[in-house]
Amino acid sequence: MTIDYAKARAAMVEQQVRPWDVLDPRVLETISRLPREAFVADARRALAYADLELPIGHGETMLKPVVEGRALQALALEQGDEVLEIGTGSGYLTACLAYLARDVVSLERHEDLADAARGRLQAQGIANAEVIAADAFAWNTDRRFDAICVGGAVDVVPERFVQWLRPGGRLFIVRGRAPAMEAVLVHREGDDVNATRIESLFETGLAYLAGAAPVPQFSL
Template structure:
């Protein structure tokens, strides 16, 4: 059976993403134009537009379309923005970020996933992305970003992530401990104590970033 991916993309936007309160016109346009099937393995291509997390290897998964849509909306991206993505994964969300912003620096700890994502992005003619193989908790930079998109959960929002935001910058991240995880928008309003505002967006559950899971607590 031949799948009409263009029709499936429209159905995903109208039946999944938009009903999940993704109403930003630029975000909806971007999701409508980026071919999600081009970022999915052959084994899972028929499920590219399903309301599912799709496996990528190494225990990693592609986020559900509704979560991707809400993440893009929460970042409030402008065409001149510089974006840091933590967790390249398939490269699909990277592509969406690239359409919405000026440039994207994307970190991926697994070299094979990073290589595959680079190939997919190049095949789509997306040139304003730099995919770097790195563990975010060992990575250092003097750069500051207008937006940070985090593709895995954390127990507590790392201060180093917040410091990478410019004043006025926004971060999408999932925090907490299952079953009480929540997606939040972190906004850095300025420098110093109490310069960060956190807004709860929705309840969800994601696998933890490597190195960001809760420390096990032992009781006698």
């Protein structure tokens, strides 16, 4: 059976993303234009527009479309923004960020996923996104970003992520411990890394970033 991906994409926007209160016109246009199926392995391409997390290897998954839409909307990207993404995965959200901002640096700890994402971005003609094979907890940069999008959960928001924000910058991340996880937007409000304001967005659950899971508590 031949799938009409354009029709499936339109249905995803109208039946999944909009009902989740994603109403930003630029975000909806980006999701409506970008072929999500081009970022999904052939074996799962029929599920590209399903309300599911799709496995991409190494125990990693592609986020649900509704979570991607809410993340993009919360970041409120402007065309001049410089963005850092932590967890490239399939490269789909990287592409969305690149559509909405000036440029994107994306970190992916698995070399093969990074290579595949680079190829997909190139195939879509997206030249303002750089994928770096690196672990976010070992990577360092003097660069500061207007927005950071984190594709995995953390127990506690790492200070190093906040340090990479410019004053006035914002960080989308999922924090907490299952089943009480929430997506938040961390606003950096000054030069001091502790000068932050946390805005609660919605409840959700994600797998932890490697190195960001809760430390096991042992009791006698």
